[in-house]
Amino acid sequence: MRVDSIPLELIDPPVEDDRLERTEKAIEAIATSLTTQGLIHPIHVRPMGKRYECVSGWTRCLAARSIGWVTLASIVDAGDDERAMRRLRTAENLQRAQLTPIEEARAARGLLNAEGCSIDATARALHRTPAWIEGRLRLLTLPEDLQLAIHLDALPLVSAQVLSEITDAAHRIYLTHYAVRHGASQSVLRDWVNQWRAQLAIDATATAPRPDMAIPPSQIVVQVACFRCSTLHDHRNSTIARICPPCIEELTHEQQPTT
Numbered sequence: 001m002r003v004d005s006i007p008l009e010l011i012d013p014p015v016e017d018d019r020l021e022r023t024e025k026a027i028e029a030i031a032t033s034l035t036t037q038g039l040i041h042p043i044h045v046r047p048m049g050k051r052y053e054c055v056s057g058w059t060r061c062l063a064a065r066s067i068g069w070v071t072l073a074s075i076v077d078a079g080d081d082e083r084a085m086r087r088l089r090t091a092e093n094l095q096r097a098q099l100t101p102i103e104e105a106r107a108a109r110g111l112l113n114a115e116g117c118s119i120d121a122t123a124r125a126l127h128r129t130p131a132w133i134e135g136r137l138r139l140l141t142l143p144e145d146l147q148l149a150i151h152l153d154a155l156p157l158v159s160a161q162v163l164s165e166i167t168d169a170a171h172r173i174y175l176t177h178y179a180v181r182h183g184a185s186q187s188v189l190r191d192w193v194n195q196w197r198a199q200l201a202i203d204a205t206a207t208a209p210r211p212d213m214a215i216p217p218s219q220i221v222v223q224v225a226c227f228r229c230s231t232l233h234d235h236r237n238s239t240i241a242r243i244c245p246p247c248i249e250e251l252t253h254e255q256q257p258t259t
Helices: 024-037 058-066 082-096 101-115 119-126 130-139 144-151 157-163 169-182 186-202 245-255
Strands: 002-007 043-048 051-056 071-076 223-225 232-234
Touching: 024 058, 043 058, 051 058, 051 082, 058 071, 082 101, 101 119, 101 130, 101 144, 119 130, 144 157, 144 169, 157 169, 157 186, 169 186
Parallel strands: 043 071
Antiparallel strands: 002 071, 043 051, 223 232
């Protein structure tokens, strides 16, 4: 293992990536940090022929490219031990990358499957508790629509777990959209689940009651008259200017109708 300055053009993305997506905002934030503070933590790479695979730190690579860097300090590992590489990538991502709960769950599952070991051993490798690992793995048993809502931070975990009890996908998705748009307390969510179950017991073919999607109120636009031409404009497009008393008097005189 050594630290080298590797040309960015030779570094490829990780073959297996814990992140589902990378936003421009996240890349820009790291780019700003690189510009002001430099690279504090080198990335990890491993040789792949004449090129390198980024084991951890791919977002830092993208940020460095965005600000025109040509090389990047990299810890070069022989990379013969696939399990060790996976442990390294997952542990660093959990510590630094601010993964979403779903990304954390996928990373934990990937490591668990690759290691072929117990939850306790996986927890030790990731410096997490077994309960944390089990909780994250349960997220991956939720329907995909709820996983997406959690990943996008549109729905709290506890709300998703309550809604997951509704097996009618169309009904659940409707209620999820309502909860995301308008909010819903845990007691309201539980009432929805109970209503669905009650309707299912009466007639499995009928649709359970649904809350009406509220129509967003129309936006009120305040219009103000231009001091000079008296034309009405959206107040948000008006400009506040500092004017001395003589100029105010002159503009006021211009506004007075001529006789």
